[in-house]
Amino acid sequence: MQWGVYVHIPFCKRKCNYCDFASYGGREEAREAYVDALGVETLVRGQEMVLKHGRPATLYMGGGTPTALTLEQMGTVMALMKSVFGEPEEFTVEVNPGTVDEEYLKKLREWGANRLSIGVQSFDDDILKRLGRIHTAAQAEETIRAAREAGFENLSLDLMYGLPGQTMEILKDSVEKALELAPQHISIYGLQVEEGTPFYRDQQEGKLALPPEADTEAMYDYMTEFLPEKGWRRYEISNFAKPGLESKHNLSYWQDVPYLGLGAAAHSYLDGMRLENVADLDEYINTIKSGSLPLRSEEDPSEQHHMEEFAFLALRTAKGLDKKKFKETFGKDLRSVYGKKINRLVREGLLQENKKSISLTKAGAKVGNQVFAEFLL
Ligand code: SF4
Incomplete structure (x- = not known):
């Protein structure tokens, strides 16, 4: 049976202003314990899946920022992934500029990752600052260069549109810059202002100057027309790839393929059932320490x-x-x-x-x- 693995690393250096993902800025003191707990969950649930269905075709490590882990912590996680899941055909790790150097990336490659998804978002420093990103455009470029040096041939870049202060010209510059760096895959997301984020508060106070709706729509139109003209295939609403380089893991989500989610807040889809791990970091760690699995809800869909x-x-x-x-x-x-x-x-x-x-x-x-x-x- 074809199936995939998603591994969630819920740490970031600090939270971005728009982010409502399951991630914690800081919490360095919890990272070792998290790696241990994730190891236990991987051994128990991962091995069971491998015994039943063979090895997975894809593995995706996302977050948060997986590369917020120290090299040593990441080495522990990667060794475990390899021992339980072998060498999946597509093994992606999400990387944020400003958290890795060439040595870190070389290790990731050595440990089995063969695809990186790099959170660039924009090549405009003012916009990056407004988003609360921890990196500059130059650092994003440097990360892409270092990834190539480290031997990654399959790179995906994330970009965003509809951002405060973003004009069509700024967006075009970012898209063109991205193309110059020759990735294999581009994901493009429109900004959603989510409740509970600093952007949401700014918006309530009238301090979030988003582009007019017509401009955001024009940005969307530009990308969906410009990228295909340049030979990119739009294979999903937000995802573009060079032919044959679509993300196999992402495609499996949309094609009813089962996946095992490991880590706090990770979702699984197994035997037709949706499962969800507890999202709270401490609860996740403590549940595993106490000898239980961290599954919060089970939904057996009609x-x-x-x-x-x-x-x-x-x-x-x-x-x-x-x-x-x-x-x-x-x-x-x-x-x-x-x-x-x-x-x-x-x-x-x-x-x-x-x-x-x-x-x-x-x-x-x-x-x-x-x-x-x-x-x-
Ligand atoms: S790096 Fe990603 S997960 Fe972390 S705070 Fe920023 S948007 Fe959220």
Whole structure:
């Protein structure tokens, strides 16, 4: 069976102003204990999966900032991953500029990582500062260069749009700079102002000067047109890759492939069930110390729920929702379940349909959430 592993490292040097991910700025004193607890969870749940299903095809270590771990701590985690999961075909580690040097990256490569996802966000120093990032544009460039030196041939860069102070010109400069650095993959995210973040507070106080909505939309249009013109394939709403270099791990999330999530706040999708680990760092460590697994909730989705999720996850991808796969999974024709909705969305120009699949049109991708909501039964 094909399956993947997600490993969560919930530490960052400090929190960015927009971030509501499960991560802690600082907490250096908890890192050793976290590495130990993660080791126990990996041995117990990881080995069980390997025994049942063989070795995973992909492994993705994200956060937080995995590279906020010291080299020694990271070495411990990587050794364990290798001993339990072997050498997955795609092994990605998220890296933030300002946390690694060439030596660190060389070690990551030596220990089995073969792909890096680098959180650049922008090549404009004023914007990076406003975001609360810990690095400059020059440091991001330096990290990319060092990654190449360390032997990484597969690099993904994260960029953001709709940021305070960002104009179309600034965004274009960042995208062009990114292309000059020749990555294999680019992920582009629009800023979401999430409750509880410093940006949210600024917004409440009228201190967050975001670009006008029309400008943000124009930025989105620019990227979705410019990158494909340059030979990039947009294979998912926010993800672009050189042909054949799509992230196998990310694709598996959208294609109903099972995955095991390890670490605080990690989610798993196994045997048709959604599982979630406790998100609180101390609770995660203490639960494992006390000899229990840190699973917080188990959701055994009804067939209806599984169908909805199957549909809108697949619709995020360029390949779209495969009719044959839907029938194999649920024993029903896609059209017998969603026929009327598909017809209407096709008429409205938001979906396109061929013999094999349905997928979002360009107009549909812009209002993706609205289309996905139509697939709730
Ligand atoms: S580096 Fe990433 S995970 Fe960490 S605070 Fe910034 S946005 Fe959040």
